Amino acid sequence: MPQESLAGKVALVTGAGKRIGRSVALRLASEGADVVVNYRTSKSEADEVVKQIAGMGRRAAAVQADVAKKSEVAALFAAVEKQFGRLDILVNNVGMFFPAKFEDLTEEQWDRILNTNLKSQFLCSQAAAPMLRRSGQGRIINFASLGGLLAWPLYTHYCVSKAGVIMLTRCLARALAPQITVNAIAPGTISFAGDAPEIAEDFIRRAPLQRTGTPKDIEDAVVFLAESAFVTGQVIVVDGGRTLT
Secondary structure, three states: OOOOOOOOOEEEEOOOOOHHHHHHHHHHHHOOOEEEEEEOOOHHHHHHHHHHHHHOOOOEEEEEOOOOOHHHHHHHHHHHHHHHOOOOEEEEOOOOOOOOOHHHOOHHHHHHHHHHHHHHHHHHHHHHHHHHHHHOOEEEEEEOOHHHOOOOHHHHHHHHHHHHHHHHHHHHHHHOOOOEEEEEEEEOOEOOOOOOOHHHHHHHHHOOOOOOEOHHHHHHHHHHHHHOOOOOOOEEEEOOOHHHO
16 A cells, blocks of 8 residues: 555645645545545535545545635634644635736725635634644645736736735745745646636647646645645746746
């Protein structure tokens, strides 16, 4: 049997009912971790992820919370404490992405994307810190984006939120050291079954590796950061070289 590198650990993945969050939750479980599957509205999908994790022989629980709201974040982490008694890995995955011309961008749209993409990571990291310190090997893994590194005029609000994630990561890496490492992953376009192919065409044309990423590409980066004890304050860009062009 292969050694499970995260055996005995407890991980919380926000937005884990679908897409990258789902893939990461399942991969962490396959590496031996028990997993808290957070969701906001995707209850049936989150329950299915829990069922799959249980099928691997790991403990799992689906916990509903809007992680952009402090009261719901507090309830989420209280549930983690009650059900699992510890936390070793926090993956701040929840995110939102939609275009809006700068001249037409509304205050409501700005607040919604900043709250979802940035405020949620601040709130969850702050709530998780006491448990992660207790672990002695705490890990925070934030999801940034190429939008935090590149300027996309139709996505000003999104780019600003993800640039904020990068600086939050760096500040927390210093604030929470040495007990907790804090890093970010900035994915390029990641393709899932059923995605419209035209979404990926421009990315493939620009990326030196001439393909989009797969969920496994992101999972591998998450596992690396979850295992590493000497990497902190870094942004791991997983983009097939797209930022080189």
